Amino acid sequence: MSAEEFRGRQPVPMEGKSLVPILRGEQREPHELIAWKCKRGRAIQISDWKLVRPSDAKPWELYNLGTDIGETNNLVKHFPERAEVMKAKYEQWRKRVGAK
Numbered sequence: 001m002s003a004e005e006f007r008g009r010q011p012v013p014m015e016g017k018s019l020v021p022i023l024r025g026e027q028r029e030p031h032e033l034i035a036w037k038c039k040r041g042r043a044i045q046i047s048d049w050k051l052v053r054p055s056d057a058k059p060w061e062l063y064n065l066g067t068d069i070g071e072t073n074n075l076v077k078h079f080p081e082r083a084e085v086m087k088a089k090y091e092q093w094r095k096r097v098g099a100k
Contacts, residue, residue, distance in 0.1 A: 012097045035093040037100075044090040051086040060087060 004010050021028040035044040041054040048066035053059070062076040062083045076083045093099075 033089060033093070035090055037094065042090065042094075042099075044086050044093065046086060046089070049082060049086065051083060051090065062086070 017028060017031060033044055033046045036042065041052060043050060043052040045051075045065070048064055050063045050065055050071070052061045052063065052071070054061075060076060060083060061071075061074045062079055063071040063073065064075060065071070
């Protein structure tokens with residue numbers, strides 16, 4: 001088994017940024033975006049904006065975490081272009097990492 005293989009598959013290399021500067025009380029550049037997929041749904045966050053899809057049977061929801069940290073006001077109808085751009089970025093991420 002090679003270093004790039006695990007249980008017969010090739011997982012995506014780890015991505016991310018070190019937390020060491022933050023733990024030292026310093027600043028570091030934030031991630032451009034953070035995306036994830038799990039049994040409970042999928043999401044992508046870019047800056048204060050978070051696009052969420054709780055399941056394949058439900059539509060995408062858009063929240064501005066800068067003004068609505070509790071994700072109570074779905075803004076997808078007010079910002080459809082932003083939602084489309086974020087969906088496209090989510091799809092790019094999903095294909096790159098192999099998320100189904």
